[in-house]
Amino acid sequence: MGRHFLQIPGPTNVPDRVLRAIAQPTIDHRGPAFARLASELLERLKTVFKTAGPVVVYPSSGTGAWEAALVNTLSPGDRVVAFETGHFSSLWCELATRLGLVVDVVPGDWRHGADPDALAGRLTPDVAAVMVVHNETSTGVRSRVPEIRAALDRAGHPALLLVDTISSLGSMDHRHDEWGVDVTVGCSQKGLMLPPGMGFNAVSAKALAHRGRLPRSYWDWEPIIAANRQGFFPYTPPTNLLYGLREALIMLEEEGLDAVFARHDRHAEATRRAVHGWGLEVLCADEREHSSSLTAVLMPDGHDADAVRRLILERYDMSLGTGLGRLAGKVFRIGHLGHFNDLMLAGTLSGVEMGLSAAGVPIKEGGARAALAYLEGAR
Numbered sequence: 001m002g003r004h005f006l007q008i009p010g011p012t013n014v015p016d017r018v019l020r021a022i023a024q025p026t027i028d029h030r031g032p033a034f035a036r037l038a039s040e041l042l043e044r045l046k047t048v049f050k051t052a053g054p055v056v057v058y059p060s061s062g063t064g065a066w067e068a069a070l071v072n073t074l075s076p077g078d079r080v081v082a083f084e085t086g087h088f089s090s091l092w093c094e095l096a097t098r099l100g101l102v103v104d105v106v107p108g109d110w111r112h113g114a115d116p117d118a119l120a121g122r123l124t125p126d127v128a129a130v131m132v133v134h135n136e137t138s139t140g141v142r143s144r145v146p147e148i149r150a151a152l153d154r155a156g157h158p159a160l161l162l163v164d165t166i167s168s169l170g171s172m173d174h175r176h177d178e179w180g181v182d183v184t185v186g187c188s189q190k191g192l193m194l195p196p197g198m199g200f201n202a203v204s205a206k207a208l209a210h211r212g213r214l215p216r217s218y219w220d221w222e223p224i225i226a227a228n229r230q231g232f233f234p235y236t237p238p239t240n241l242l243y244g245l246r247e248a249l250i251m252l253e254e255e256g257l258d259a260v261f262a263r264h265d266r267h268a269e270a271t272r273r274a275v276h277g278w279g280l281e282v283l284c285a286d287e288r289e290h291s292s293s294l295t296a297v298l299m300p301d302g303h304d305a306d307a308v309r310r311l312i313l314e315r316y317d318m319s320l321g322t323g324l325g326r327l328a329g330k331v332f333r334i335g336h337l338g339h340f341n342d343l344m345l346a347g348t349l350s351g352v353e354m355g356l357s358a359a360g361v362p363i364k365e366g367g368a369r370a371a372l373a374y375l376e377g378a379r
């Protein structure tokens, strides 16, 4: 009985308002009512990316939007520089390699973000693009995108800047235009509080002009942007998810993006205080790079994170994020993004504290209480 706690870092809790919006009847996607919906929505969507340019919407997961960013801009054999920040950055690199790109990976320890100082040495004249994951969802580490931009500018290098904001969009500040990003990749099921099923590319004028020769058809921006001008899509769009997207964007506007980001910052800080209160360690190793949408918690040696997650699911009906790739068993991840408030965090941290204790993990008293004290004070 009671609500399931879905505290993985995506898919996130979908607000009832959004679910009700999705439950409207599907309409003719070539009719005037659809054109009004799409035209209004495509404008509104720009505010969350902080761009004046087009945002392309795909019926896809985030992975599809990753592929779209590459096949629209790059040519076979192009060199790209990518930062190994964790599991998701590695998957994006694999995808790029399979598409025939030459990927120069800046290695990382999965506890830090992309290192702006490491970029200059990699920027040979043949580099066509730089790929960065803004919020590495496997580690809870944020990369400093403006500093990556500044490093490109200092080198006077024309490479495109491609940024994955899949788990930061609508939760942590991202400024497509101001930060000089060429393609921002997003998707529906994380900070935007929607079910899975939509991928996004926000596209700069420079990226639109820089058409690569990789084969593309379904992912091609051009026919989509052309049809969007009249409020249509070249193929059947995910009409009901678009209803949901409109409602989610209205909710973000009502709260105000700055307030949304401040809420995520508070919940992230409170979560870190709980982790430290338990005597455990947060995976992110740099104070400047903490994620505000999730926290990855390191387990003490000899304790399996997945055993704790299993116990918490069975006893308290709460789902937490598993350790991905080389972090399997070593960390669990607490998602605190999207449709989320103080009492949901209080419940989440209580469940984690009880679960750690019941699993026999040696923790100190008072972790959840430290988070509550912070939430009381910081409003």
Ligand SMILES: *Cc1c(COP(=O)(O)O)cnc(C)c1O
Binding pocket: 010, 061, 062, 063, 064, 088, 133, 135, 136, 137, 164, 165, 166, 167, 187, 196
């Ligand atoms: C979730 C996620 C992805 C993958 O998205 P899918 O919808 O599962 O394809 C990619 N990058 C980041 C940073 C993510 O959090």
